[in-house]
Amino acid sequence: MELEFLGTNAGVPSLQRNVTSMALRMYEERRSFWMFDCGEGTQHQILRSSLKLSKLEKIFITHLHGDHIFGLPGLLSSRSNQGGTTPLQLYGPPGIKKYIDTSLTLSQSRIEFELEVNEHTGGVIFEDGEVRVESRLLEHRIDSYGYRIMEKDKPGSLDLKRMAEYGLKPGPIYGRLKRGESIDLEDGRVLTPADVLGAPKKGRVVTILGDTRPCANVLPLAEQADLLVHEATFLHELHETAHNYHHSTALQAAEAARDAGAKELIITHFSSRYKDMEHLQPLLAEARSLFPKTLLAEELVLFPVTRHED
Template sequence: MEIQFLGTGAGQPSKQRNVASLALKLLDELNEIWLFDVGEATQHQILRTNIRLRKVTKIFVSHNHGDHIFGLPGLLATRSFQGDVGPITIYGPAGLEQYVRTALKVSKTKVSYPIKFIELTGDALIYKGQGFKVYTKKLDHRVASYGFRVEEESRPGELLVDKLAQYHIPNGPIYGKLKAGEKVELEDGNIIDGKDFLGPERPGRIVSIIYDTRSTPAIAELSKNADVLVHESTFGGNEAKLAYSYYHSTCVQAATVARDNGVGMLYLDHISARYLGNDAKKLERQAQKVFENTRLANDFDYMVIPMKGSEK
């Protein structure tokens, strides 16, 4: 599981930051990539990464402001040129489907694969399958805006090969059955239970993604015990009143959520174009005074999220 930031700016692109988009890479787990928001020129950003659009199977859109959706029709059109691609599912607020289908219709763009839209209407479990769940909650923005929580289901513990050595089992299908927790009859007639040879169950990872919003209790619920929290930080720590008036959050508010809810790592995202170079780093330093494990996200930054208990 990896996160790669494709655009970390707010409102409008700058020379340092494109507008909002990030990729959750689940290549080892599902051979899929999920996108969260698709701001203008996201597909251009993707050209500078190893992401292949054919691997993108789901797109989650927080809200319908232009800096979060203007790149979507173009990206969907380009995906048609990636060979034999499968269907794609887009989760987003009311009006998103109309926007996309109108853009494709007016531009006479033919998409070679099925597009399924799932409309977000409130707090809900919006996806469950393949060992993952995705939850959403409504945030507090000028328009309907949603935060996301991606939960990976727990995984069986590692097979304790040393403990099995006494049975002299050759490599092959038997190991697979034991790792799946099944009972196996050996050649000598002994029956062993795979559950007796598994290490502790490994908890799944949690990623929470919070785009445009004022401070609201829903954020804490989405962020609880997340391994990684990506949180909008459009304003500096001393601009809480200004952030509130514009329906946004400060870096310190993001850090407070992380500190109070057992978050592992906080990434500050959706940075105003007013903050360039060292000014942007000030946001990181302000947040780190509240929650030390904070990083300022930049375009093309990526991080690997290891399984709990594995080497980092």
């Protein structure tokens, strides 16, 4: 599991940075990637990456401001034109379906794959046997949501030495034990998964927030997250400006990570006044003064999601 930023600027693109979009790559886990927000120019950024639109499984939209959604119609059309045929699910606030339907209808764009648009107002918005996604409302000028992606725990590894002691060879029995089933041995004993399995592998938690100023719902979304992605539009010297525009400072992002017990923090959504990586260093220093395990989002750079065992 890796996170790749396709845009890290706030409001409008600059010569150095694109507007908001990021991809959660889960090639080992699901053979696909999920996208969070899709600002204008996102498909150009994808061309510069190793991502393939045919592998895009889900899109999650935090809110309906243009710098987070203007790239959607083009990206959906490109996915179809490039031969993407697998179903695609899109999740976002009320109004996202009207935006997609209107854009595609007026432009006479044809989508050759099944597109399922799910509008939500928070809660559990997706769950299968591997992952659960929850969402909560944040505090912005319009409804903006954060997403908590929770990987489910996986069974521990089989102890091959113990299996050999029981006279068991590789085969279907291994799979049954991994699925949690008990096995009747020839001598009448019952072999349970606990007899031969190591400790379960703890699932990772990734929290990706939309635009927000500090609010109560940030903490439950980010609680004990292995990785928290939080906007840091301004330095804290501009905290009044941040508050008035419903954004956060780098220091406020660090406070959220600390208070939630997050393991790592990546700050993003930078104001255009911070023109390049050199000008972003003060934001990084400010966040690290309170939360040392902070990184700056960099476009087209892979950030591994580390599994932190408590």
